[in-house]
Amino acid sequence: MTRVELREVRESDLPVFFSHMSDPESSRVAAFTSEDPTDREHFDAHWARVLASDAVVRTVLADGEVVGHAAVHGPPEERQVTYVIGRTHWGRGIATAALRALLDAVPTRPLHARAAADNKGSVRVLEKCGFTVTGHDRAFAHGRGEEIDEVLLLLGG
Numbered sequence: 001m002t003r004v005e006l007r008e009v010r011e012s013d014l015p016v017f018f019s020h021m022s023d024p025e026s027s028r029v030a031a032f033t034s035e036d037p038t039d040r041e042h043f044d045a046h047w048a049r050v051l052a053s054d055a056v057v058r059t060v061l062a063d064g065e066v067v068g069h070a071a072v073h074g075p076p077e078e079r080q081v082t083y084v085i086g087r088t089h090w091g092r093g094i095a096t097a098a099l100r101a102l103l104d105a106v107p108t109r110p111l112h113a114r115a116a117a118d119n120k121g122s123v124r125v126l127e128k129c130g131f132t133v134t135g136h137d138r139a140f141a142h143g144r145g146e147e148i149d150e151v152l153l154l155l156g157g
Contacts, residue, residue, distance in 0.1 A: 004097035006058035006105065009051060009069065013059045016066045018043050020086045030084065031116035031141035031148055056106050060085065060098040067094060070102045072111065080112045081155075083125075095125045103129060109156030116141065117149035131155045 020026055022038045034042055050057055055073035059066055060083070068085035081102065085095045103111070113131055115122040127133075131153035141148045 002062050002092055002094060002097075003064075004094055004101065005061045006070065006098060006101045007061060009057050009059050013066050013069070014044070014047055016086070017047070017069055017084070020068060020084050023087055026084070026087045027143040029087075029116070029119055029143075030122075031119065031143040032114070032139070032150075033141075033143040035142045037143070056102070058098075058102060058105070060094065062089060062092070062094050068098065070098045072102065072106045072108070074112075076108070078112060079108055079110070080114070081126075082113075090121065095122070096128050099125055099129045103155070111155045113153040113155070115151050115153070117151050123151055123153070126153050129155070132157075 018040060021033065021043065027033045027037045034046065036042065053073065055071050057069060057071040060068040060070055067089045068083060070083040072079055072081050074080045081099065083095055083099055085098070113126050115126065117136065133151055134154045135152040137150050137152055138147050139150055
């Protein structure tokens with residue numbers, strides 16, 4: 001069984017995060033990415049803002065290897081969770097374990113989440129962690145270059 005842990009983000013984690021974010025298939029599945037996920041300058045500026053904010057951001061480790069990140073961010077009444085796990089680690093329960101650990105570390109409720117409607121894996125991770133579907137929306141997804149359906153979820157409403 002894979003041992004999943006969270007820790008504070010280190011500068012040395014950022015190149016791994018960038019490789020995850022700039023992977024074309026990961027970007028397509030995640031859908032809601034930056035306009036150009038291969039723009040390193042934009043990525044670095046984004047992460048500088050994230051790390052300077054009040055967001056709770058953690059590096060996800062699987063058996064000691066950096067495999068992604070998970071975060072809670074946004075204004076108190078609209079706190080949202082997000083997570084990215086590198087594609088080579090999908091399907092192993094890492095996202096579920098990481099999100100559970102993050103939820104244990106951040107007891108604030110309610111928490112919101114959004115996922116591409118066809119990203120069944122991500123929706124399932126959220127549901128396994130206690131989120132319930134509260135609605136549907138449409139939004140422009142840079143990872144696909146078009147407007148797509150999304151699922152809105154809530155934990156502890």
